[in-house]
Amino acid sequence: MQKRVIFRSRSLPYLLVLPQIAVTLVFFFWPSYQALESSFFIEDAFGFSREWVGLRNYRDLFADPGYLRSFRTTLVFGLSVTALALGTSLGLAVAANRVLRAAQSYRTLLIWPYAVAPALAGVIWYFLMNPSMGIVAYWLKGLGVEWNHYVNGNQALILVVVAAAWKQISYNFLFFLAGLQSIPKSLIEAAAIDRAGPIRRFWTITMPLLSPTTFFLLVVNLVYAFFDTFALIHATTNGGPADATSVLVFRVYNTGFIGQDYGSSAAQSVVLMALVIGMTFIQFRYVERKVTY
Amino acid sequence: MVENRPILNILTHAVLILGVLFLCFPVWMALVASTHGAEALSRAPIPLWFGGQGWDNYTQLLSAGLPAAGGVPIGMMMMNSLIMALVITFGKIAISIISAYAIVYFRFPFRMGFFWMIFLTLMLPVEVRILPTFDVVTRLGMLNTYAGLTIPLIASATATFLFRQFFLTIPDELVEAARIDRAGPVRFFIDILLPMSRTNIAALFIILFIYGWNQYLWPLLVTTEEGLYTVVMGIQRMVNSGEALPVWHFVMGTAILGMIPPVVVVVAMQKLFVKGLVESEK
Known part of the structure; x- marks a missing residue:
């Protein structure tokens, strides 16, 4: 935790942490405190007056069917993105771990989407699935599926799920591959000598030894789906049609900037902060456990 | 096999x-x-x-x-994106490396307090505190400036942790040797620690550059002047430009232009990128 040999100086360490702490205080703690504070007030749209209302913003929030639906949408969205991104990337990583030839080329071809901004990924899939001329929508029509995410809420949700998962596969792939490569070859060989086939080996050796990586990725993917996909949704479906893709982070933005309901937006921020803190806590608890493992 | x-x-x-x-x-x-x-x-x-x-x-x-989308040249948006990404990247690296240095190599009151304060920022992403942060930036008169676009994003818990982790692995003998040669803390930092951190800085640079370039929500909030639009955020105006249907060949061209710089960085510096990604998440 700390060096045995250190430097002595009265003011230098403070000077060194000052920039970071200043930015943190002004742009992290102050706004977060304000969110907490204004979640207990109702403010008129022009900011002239405000009134202490206690927990009313929260009560209104959880009594609002739209908000509860948004909770459900977020959950469905997050779980679908996570399942799709984790499943696909695990399959790819297992395959990439097996090949000897062209392994490097495959890796290069599989990791670059990490660099694509979620907003751009969303816009491209929006184009591919455009009901009137998108190529994927055209193929789906050939299969008998009438695709129109402008009116069909479920299809709009599928669209953003696919785009969000598409972008996340590279990230998961890299971590799964690193996890697979750290599994001792001797274990797999020993199992093979005992006549365990590839499928059996995968379920009894690879998966259990991969479980720390899988759990880590599970949390990271959920955090990604819950908080980093605002751009994707805002640039494409804009929460619609009829709020079908309005996830929680999108709603905070919408209530605050479009609806100008500051109290409610602040209360939503506080709920989200509690959610992030909970998830970060789970993640770090698990990391602690892995250290003593 | x-x-x-x-x-x-x-x-x-x-x-x-x-x-x-x-x-x-x-x-x-x-x-x-x-x-x-x-x-x-x-x-x-x-x-x-x-x-x-x-x-x-x-x-x-x-x-x-x-x-139809304001007529801002994409070349200009890309320039803005580049400025934003580079300022965020270098800013994050600079303030993180010095604060990690202070926390590892000095003992001073509130040391752990500062450490936890930096840690807590991990839990407060912009997305969850949009409105009040916007409010603060407005009060400071930083709307529509490069400073407003970059400084609020410059604190970094991840980078601080990474440097702290790395500093802890550096043998104490180096510090002792430096002190015997009468090098002070500033000298030690510049002549020994900084050169030793080169690989870590490079790996972090890639991850942070992508992070900075791909920012969307923040530029959307703090820029209303078209001259400050970034490309990742600007594309949204072309897709949802009111009643008119999107001009797809231009939208797709913009998407391609907007992804070229980060994708090139990842592909060209693959080894460092993988190192940076795996280490900064641990």
Whole structure:
């Protein structure tokens, strides 16, 4: 935790942490405190007056069917993105771990989407699935599926799920591959000598030894789906049609900037902060456990 | 590989090729679409191979932009993106490395307090405190400035942790040797610690550059002047430009232009990128 040999100086360490702490205080703690504070007030749209209302913003929030639906949408969205991104990337990583030839080329071809901004990924899939001329929508029509995410809420949700998962596969792939490569070859060989086939080996050796990586990725993917996909949704479906893709982070933005309901937006921020803190806590608890493992 | 199973080998390559196709196909289509005119993209099925208008489309995008979306040249947006990404990247690295240095190599009151304060910022992403942060930036008069675009994003718990972790692995003998040679803390930092951190800085640079370049929500909030638009955020104006239908060949051209710099960085510096990604998340 700390060096045995250190430097002595009265003011230098403070000077060194000052920039970071200043930015943190002004742009992290102050706004977060304000969110907490204004979640207990109702403010008129022009900011002239405000009134202490206690927990009313929260009560209104959880009594609002739209908000509860948004909770459900977020959950469905997050779980679908996570399942799709984790499943696909695990399959790819297992395959990439097996090949000897062209392994490097495959890796290069599989990791670059990490660099694509979620907003751009969303816009491209929006184009591919455009009901009137998108190529994927055209193929789906050939299969008998009438695709129109402008009116069909479920299809709009599928669209953003696919785009969000598409972008996340590279990230998961890299971590799964690193996890697979750290599994001792001797274990797999020993199992093979005992006549365990590839499928059996995968379920009894690879998966259990991969479980720390899988759990880590599970949390990271959920955090990604819950908080980093605002751009994707805002640039494409804009929460619609009829709020079908309005996830929680999108709603905070919408209530605050479009609806100008500051109290409610602040209360939503506080709920989200509690959610992030909970998830970060789970993640770090698990990391602690892995250290003593 | 443990044993030779031809069927499994074929299956392995089939899975990988399918994966590559799934990941590359959307960008392929975007690239193809950006070389056609509006006519070719007006009805299904759209062409799967390049058209002849690529040069015209890209020169118009880079120099003049789209009239319907404010007519900001994409070249200018990319310049803004580059400035924003570089300032965020260098700012994060600079303030993180010095604060990690203070926390590891000095003992002072509130040391752990500061450490936890930096740690807590991990839990407060911009997305969850949009409105109050916007409020603070407005009060400080930082709307529509490069400072407002970058400084609020410059604190970094991840980078601080990474440097702290790395400093802890550096043997104490180095500090002792430096002190015997009468080097002070500033000297030690500049002459010994900084050169030793080169690889870590490079790896972190890639991750943070992508982070900075891909920012969306923050530029959307703090810039209302078109001259400050960034490309990742600006594309949204072309997709949802009011009543008019999106001009897809231009939108796709913009998407391609907007992804080139970060993708090139990742592909060209793959080893460092993987190192940076795996280490900064631990």
